[in-house]
Amino acid sequence: QEQLQESGPGLVKPSETLSLTCTVSGGSINNYYWSWFRQPPGKGLEWIGYISDSGSTNYNPSLKSRVTTSVDTSKNQFSLKLSSVTAADTAVYYCARGLRGYRYGPFDHWGQGTLVTVSS
Amino acid sequence: EIVLTQSPATLSLSPGERATLSCRASQSVSSYLAWYQHKPGQAPRLLIYDASNRATDIPARFSGSGSGTDFTLTISSLEPEDFAVYYCQQRNNWPPTFGQGTRLEIK
Numbered sequence: 288q289e290q291l292q293e294s295g296p297g298l299v300k301p302s303e304t305l306s307l308t309c310t311v312s313g314g315s316i317n318n319y320y321w322s323w324f325r326q327p328p329g330k331g332l333e334w335i336g337y338i339s340d341s342g343s344t345n346y347n348p349s350l351k352s353r354v355t356t357s358v359d360t361s362k363n364q365f366s367l368k369l370s371s372v373t374a375a376d377t378a379v380y381y382c383a384r385g386l387r388g389y390r391y392g393p394f395d396h397w398g399q400g401t402l403v404t405v406s407s
Numbered sequence: 408e409i410v411l412t413q414s415p416a417t418l419s420l421s422p423g424e425r426a427t428l429s430c431r432a433s434q435s436v437s438s439y440l441a442w443y444q445h446k447p448g449q450a451p452r453l454l455i456y457d458a459s460n461r462a463t464d465i466p467a468r469f470s471g472s473g474s475g476t477d478f479t480l481t482i483s484s485l486e487p488e489d490f491a492v493y494y495c496q497q498r499n500n501w502p503p504t505f506g507q508g509t510r511l512e513i514k
Contacts, residue, residue, distance in 0.1 A: 291450070330507075331494070331505050331506065331507045331508060332451075332494060332496075332505040333505070334502055334503045334504070334505075345501075347502045348502065349502075381450075381451070383451075386453070386456065386462075389498065391498040391501065391502070391503040392441055392456075392496055392497075392498040392503050393441035393453050393456035393457075393462070393496065393498065394441075394443075394451075394453060394496075395453045395462060395463070396450075397450035397451045397452075398450055399448065399449060399450045400450070
């Protein structure tokens with residue numbers, strides 16, 4: 288059974304860059320699209336963007352200017368960087384896999400999420 | 408951006424009862440709508456995709472219907488483990504978007 292696990296600092300200072308990694312185990316990162324999401328406290332889920340195993344990307348226009356993603360197929364990992372963070376970026380961040388190679392969902396495997404707090 | 412509106416916000420039912428959750432889109436999403444179950448501290452779980460297709464290992468008590476702008480998730484007879492938050496998600500228009508969720512709680 289494929290599993291995803293997010294990792295990274297739980298606390299980031301305002302104006303700095305949030306960095307997270309998602310490690311895929313029990314399966315291959317190849318031939319799928321891998322997405323990032325976030326859920327601010329008390330709010331709904333927001334799609335941040337995807338990266339493919341070949342490195343093609345697409346981002347939500349609301350975050351596009353601040354988002355960078357990368358993939359390391361040798362480690363079965365992909366990563367998210369969000370620059371110039373503010374308190375509004377405080378959220379639980381999730382990674383997930385697109386079913387059967389779909390780019391925009393449905394998403395059939397998810398990580399448990401990691402809370403990132405932006406605070407000085 | 409397509410807005411998905413879920414209703415009710417909270418649904419209070421007892422085990423064994425039937426649950427009906429609604430998701431309405433601000434414009435047509437064809438049949439490209441999915442439903443997820445989410446419990447605190449756990450990974451979201453895909454239940455239904457493309458409006459009516461059950462995902463792998465999802466029990467038959469979960470069913471989805473609808474097309475265009477109006478969709479329904481039905482849980483035919485609630486089990487104790489079904490009490491959670493449920494989200495709908497569309498992939499017909501970019502960017503993909505989610506509803507705000509329906510909290511299904513034990514009455």
